[in-house]
Amino acid sequence: MKKTDQNKALNTKIAITGMGIISAIGNSVPENLEALLASRSGITSISSLQTHHANSIKVGEVKLTNTQLIDILNIPKNSVFTRTALLGLYAAKHAVSSANITSVNAYKTGFISSTSVGGMDKTERHLKEFSSNRESQKYINSHHAGDSTQKIADALGITGFVTTISTACSSAANAIMLGARLIKAGILDRVIVGGVDPLSKFTINGFKTLMILSDSDCRPFDADRTGLNLGEAAAYLVLESQDIIDKEDKKVLAYLSGYGNANDAFHQTASSENGDGAFLAMQKALKMAQLDPDEINYINAHGTATANNDLSESVAIKRVFGNSVPDFSSTKAFTGHTLAAAGAIEAVYSVLALQENVVFPNLSFKTPIATTLLHPVTTVKRKDIQNVLSNSFGFGGNCSTLIFSK
Amino acid sequence: MKACYIHSAVSISAQNTFETVFNLSESKPLTSRKANSNHPPYKTYIAPAALRRMATGVKMGVTTGKKALEKANITMPDAVLTGTGMGCIEDTETFLNTIIANEEAYLTPTSFIQSTHNTVGAQIALGLKCKAYNNTYVHGALSFESALLDAKLLINTDESQSVLVGGVDELGKEFIDYTILVEDQNNGVKVPFSEGASFFVLSSEKQEKAILLNSLKTYSNLTEQEIPKVLNAFLLENNYQTQDIDAVICGNNGSVSDSYYNQARAVFPITTSQLHYKHLFGEFFTASAIGLFLGVSILQNQHIPDALVLGDYSKNSLKTIVLYNQFNGRDHSFILLSI
Numbered sequence: 001m002k003k004t005d006q007n008k009a010l011n012t013k014i015a016i017t018g019m020g021i022i023s024a025i026g027n028s029v030p031e032n033l034e035a036l037l038a039s040r041s042g043i044t045s046i047s048s049l050q051t052h053h054a055n056s057i058k059v060g061e062v063k064l065t066n067t068q069l070i071d072i073l074n075i076p077k078n079s080v081f082t083r084t085a086l087l088g089l090y091a092a093k094h095a096v097s098s099a100n101i102t103s104v105n106a107y108k109t110g111f112i113s114s115t116s117v118g119g120m121d122k123t124e125r126h127l128k129e130f131s132s133n134r135e136s137q138k139y140i141n142s143h144h145a146g147d148s149t150q151k152i153a154d155a156l157g158i159t160g161f162v163t164t165i166s167t168a169c170s171s172a173a174n175a176i177m178l179g180a181r182l183i184k185a186g187i188l189d190r191v192i193v194g195g196v197d198p199l200s201k202f203t204i205n206g207f208k209t210l211m212i213l214s215d216s217d218c219r220p221f222d223a224d225r226t227g228l229n230l231g232e233a234a235a236y237l238v239l240e241s242q243d244i245i246d247k248e249d250k251k252v253l254a255y256l257s258g259y260g261n262a263n264d265a266f267h268q269t270a271s272s273e274n275g276d277g278a279f280l281a282m283q284k285a286l287k288m289a290q291l292d293p294d295e296i297n298y299i300n301a302h303g304t305a306t307a308n309n310d311l312s313e314s315v316a317i318k319r320v321f322g323n324s325v326p327d328f329s330s331t332k333a334f335t336g337h338t339l340a341a342a343g344a345i346e347a348v349y350s351v352l353a354l355q356e357n358v359v360f361p362n363l364s365f366k367t368p369i370a371t372t373l374l375h376p377v378t379t380v381k382r383k384d385i386q387n388v389l390s391n392s393f394g395f396g397g398n399c400s401t402l403i404f405s406k
Numbered sequence: 407m408k409a410c411y412i413h414s415a416v417s418i419s420a421q422n423t424f425e426t427v428f429n430l431s432e433s434k435p436l437t438s439r440k441a442n443s444n445h446p447p448y449k450t451y452i453a454p455a456a457l458r459r460m461a462t463g464v465k466m467g468v469t470t471g472k473k474a475l476e477k478a479n480i481t482m483p484d485a486v487l488t489g490t491g492m493g494c495i496e497d498t499e500t501f502l503n504t505i506i507a508n509e510e511a512y513l514t515p516t517s518f519i520q521s522t523h524n525t526v527g528a529q530i531a532l533g534l535k536c537k538a539y540n541n542t543y544v545h546g547a548l549s550f551e552s553a554l555l556d557a558k559l560l561i562n563t564d565e566s567q568s569v570l571v572g573g574v575d576e577l578g579k580e581f582i583d584y585t586i587l588v589e590d591q592n593n594g595v596k597v598p599f600s601e602g603a604s605f606f607v608l609s610s611e612k613q614e615k616a617i618l619l620n621s622l623k624t625y626s627n628l629t630e631q632e633i634p635k636v637l638n639a640f641l642l643e644n645n646y647q648t649q650d651i652d653a654v655i656c657g658n659n660g661s662v663s664d665s666y667y668n669q670a671r672a673v674f675p676i677t678t679s680q681l682h683y684k685h686l687f688g689e690f691f692t693a694s695a696i697g698l699f700l701g702v703s704i705l706q707n708q709h710i711p712d713a714l715v716l717g718d719y720s721k722n723s724l725k726t727i728v729l730y731n732q733f734n735g736r737d738h739s740f741i742l743l744s745i
Contacts, residue, residue, distance in 0.1 A: 206518035396528025
């Protein structure tokens with residue numbers, strides 16, 4: 001390929017033809033949209049697992065139990081599906097059917113998932129029985145992060161390229177990015193990308209020790225924010241090559257027009273004061289999308305509602321957008337922070353924002369952060385939206401930005 | 407599309423691969439069910455304050471990564487990519503056991519912070535102050551291959567000029583015993599379970615002694631019967647035929663699924679040397695990164711250590727090597743290397 005052709009190939013927009021989601025605010029794309037438009041948060045007290053912190057935290061739980069998911073998905077009762085695999089398969093199946101895919105192997109099709117806890121929901125329950133209890137032992141080999149991905153791929157009939165990414169809370173954004181790159185390189189024609197994380201005692205206690213869990217509804221970008229709410233969710237998108245779109249005259253929901261991945265290289269868990277990683281990720285994504293900052297109509301921010309993230313992200317946003325910061329909001333107050341899945345959940349919301357021409361509200365916001373004075377959008381706002389920028393940042397300095405366009 | 411070269415390969419493994427010149431003549435057979443790495447003195451490579459907090463996998467990963475960059479004369483890579491099957495299982499076990507023992511009280515965050523799968527990639531970036539593209543793959547026996555595929559793609563598409571990529575897994579203390587417990591005594595893995603880290607610098611620059619990474623392909627699922635067809639197609643896509651391949655390196659681990667390797671080996675003529683390595687290095691999700699380290703070393707040194715020979719052995723010149731790995735008949739990877 002000549003250099004110019006190659007650059008053209010790298011700058012091609014990638015079509016999104018299907019989406020599936022399950023979160024604290026709904027078990028389908030329409031249910032999620034309805035809750036977003038009604039400003040109805042899914043944050044509640046915890047009921048799905050036993051924890052000593054039950055009275056001091058609030059979470060975003062998926063309302064379906066494992067038993068209900070097994071019934072809905074028609075999975076044999078004796079199969080070894082962690083909650084990670086169940087939530088993931090539920091959302092991935094929705095994504096595939098919404099893209100009207102009937103024969104999954106009609107094209108070179110891959111599956112890229114992401115998770116931070118893998119099979120931890122079963123491991124933490126059975127660890128001390130693994131040596132003695134035969135019934136528990138089936139969950140030993142479902143601990144590693146690739147297990148749920150393999151089970152979902154098998155259920156979808158995908159046998160070729162399958163992999164799993166884990167870069168903490170930016171995982172799903174990186175899965176979406178890899179999928180797009182594999183299509184551009186001609187390695188795949190079609191790829192299902194996204195992520196899943198269930199709630200677990202492991203993450204609840206982990207974030208508790210870091211003292212970044214809020215005991216009330218989280219308040220992203222508020223001066224008096226008190227930390228995050230954890231959530232569980234899964235979401236997947238179907239990406240397809242322009243060739244398939246042309247050949248099958250397929251309906252395109254939106255395009256992935258840019259992406260960027262950078263490392264903050266500052267601290268294992270904390271974000272830097274100047275938000276370098278976030279700044280670089282947003283810049284790279286804008287450059288690839290060939291968009292000026294003022295062409296972004298909505299930022300779906302990472303906005304976890306921790307003291308550190310929201311300040312660092314605000315600084316980075318101001319560095320990229322100067323004094324004309326576009327309408328922005330964090331939807332974490334609806335779903336909780338869904339960790340590895342967050343990038344995919346918010347990718348679905350970004351596509352919905354484009355389709356519905358709407359900015360979703362940043363719930364529970366009252367007072368801007370004194371040093372940055374940024375005001376997120378707090379009520380549903382209708383306007384023409386051409387381009388949405390979505391941020392996902394994680395432990396280990398992993399920062400990723402995706403841009404979605406009409 | 408730019409060609410992708412391997413400029414350096416460094417490995418910490420159950421054998422002395424890290425400090426000596428490539429030579430397995432003093433390699434020891436592994437006899438126990440679990441085999442730890444032959445650890446170098448890490449304080450030579452990592453500051454004591456940082457070293458204290460690091461689990462085995464992080465130490466191995468950071469050290470091999472650092473040495474791979476040094477050998478390739480790279481101070482700042484354009485990307486850092488890591489593959490790990492079990493992630494930071496030592497710190498995961500520590501945090502999990504404290505949650506259980508203390509009933510969710512009196513916990514400290516250190517082991518939780520270090521338990522995330524991207525810790526090795528993050529620590530490498532932090533040590534180098536490297537703000538470039540950074541990603542971590544965690545897909546069982548394809549964890550390293552996924553990272554390698556991403557790295558190769560970055561070079562091929564000219565998105566990066568030099569990439570640091572590696573695979574790392576640590577044995578841990580508890581979970582591995584459960585894994586061994588449920589491993590089928592008759593049909594399961596016979597070589598020891600082990601650990602290690604292998605890092606590589608990939609570059610678009612053709613150098614003397616650089617090895618060409620021609621191709622890499624992965625499959626989630628293949629039947630035994632499909633192996634010859636898939637392997638032949640893989641070679642043909644790269645304009646090679648079976649008689650062009652000087653050595654094939656397979657990931658035999660003594661389990662029944664070694665039958666897949668028999669299918670693959672049968673594709674090649676007797677002029678292709680047939681090699682294996684897990685009897686010396688053990689099995690773990692990213693053990694195949696050691697396979698690549700050996701493939702690169704064999705081509706660079708133009709020498710096949712006797713200890714690696716499994717079947718046919720030919721003294722032909724060594725120009726082209728194929729690697730094949732899978733685990734329990736799943737997660738297949740084919741890699742083609744040449745000089």
